[in-house]
Amino acid sequence: MPAPAKSVPHAPRASISVIVPSYNAARFIGEALDSILAQTLQPEQIIVVDDGSSDGTAEVVLRHNDRRIQYIRTEHAGVASARNVGLDAARCEYISFLDADDRWRPIFLEMMHAFLSDDPTAASVFGNFVRFQHPSGELLGDQFRSYPEIKRPKLLEGAPYAHGRIPREKAFSALVACSDIPAYTQVMMFRRSMIEHLRFEPTLSLGEDTNFVLKAYLAGGVIFTDVVLADVRRHDANATRHPDEMVIHDLNGLKALAPHVTRESDLRAYRDRLIRAHIDAAVYQARHGRVRAGLRTYRETFSVPGSRWRKLKGSMRMALCLPRGLASPNPTN
Structure with a gap:
């Protein structure tokens, strides 16, 4: 040595x-x-x-x-x-x-x-x-x-x-x-x-x-x-x-950040990223066979204030990775 x-x-x-x-x-x-x-x-x-x-x-x-x-x-x-x-x-x-x-x-x-x-x-x-x-x-x-x-x-x-x-x-x-x-x-x-x-x-x-x-x-x-x-x-x-799994951990890190983001100018960007993080994590879970967990994560997206357009695009991504019969996830269920 x-x-x-x-x-x-x-x-x-x-x-x-x-x-x-x-x-x-x-x-x-x-x-x-x-x-x-x-x-x-x-x-x-x-x-x-x-x-x-x-x-x-x-x-x-x-x-x-x-x-x-x-x-x-x-x-x-x-x-x-x-x-x-x-x-x-x-x-x-x-x-x-x-x-x-x-x-x-x-x-x-x-x-x-x-x-x-x-x-x-x-x-x-x-x-x-x-x-x-x-x-x-x-x-x-x-x-x-x-x-x-x-x-x-x-x-x-x-x-x-x-x-x-x-x-x-x-x-x-x-x-x-x-x-x-x-x-x-x-x-x-x-x-x-x-x-x-x-x-x-x-x-x-x-x-x-x-x-x-x-x-x-x-x-x-x-x-x-x-x-x-x-x-x-x-x-x-x-x-x-296993870098693909980091989307789950990144989502948890962002959620824990919520009490610290208080300025209005930061909140919009934070919420937009939080929506993206939810969708990324939900898609990862669904693609790896954890469909129920993916749907739970996906539905959490709709409790985050923010862009309807981004949520719509996320819904389309989510639908593409769900098994037939679940291709239209209902966020209200």
Whole structure:
């Protein structure tokens, strides 16, 4: 096993807390920590939250002999709870998360920090990443292809190296409407003063990151860049190894967001996305043989205020995937 990386000699430091939640990731977490220690701008605090691992996670972490690394072991409670433990322990001005099986490019912290330092109205900034297949290393494409709406000209405001700066009054409504909501914490940095009251929802087994990030988008402006700044590993133990199922978890994350969306300008976009999420989840369930569950989810759509046209289109999608005899679902039953 190679020796752990040491931090870049003479690299400057900034008031950044990096939170690394980990569960049975001993085979990967060394690379994650090495990528943090290789940053051209070094963090002041690195918090590893071991979510009750039963492998050699602790040994790998402790081999990285750096006083900035704070190792916290907890009972296994899920990634949302682990991230919350990290947030409680964070003491720096800016906060980033890195999953234990992923890794950053060396300029990640420097670029994210520069954007937030230059714009005190921004609560968060996010970049691009590529997925790669483990162990082959095959590249699976960059993430910005999943939300092409983000390059619409009305969002461009000329930030160096960035595709845009979105002011607070537009951030949530613009980003919740994207095909795939940009809510990948491993390529994000947050201004602690604007999100310190937020926590991940521990009742969500998945979709907790989307829920948290959308709450952050309500808190302040957002900056984004399409520069690839991270490598996200796809492997046999990924929580999201069945990506089609994410429509169910995304719906749960959006439903849990309801108490936080209060501005009228955000409510329309939120409700529109909630309708779409219900239909997507209902169609997925019906196509995978869970017809009754799909119909229940479909009928919930009609309790959401919003576009009749979108509901009509959703009804047509739903009808196409139902068995013969159920092709005209009645939302009133």
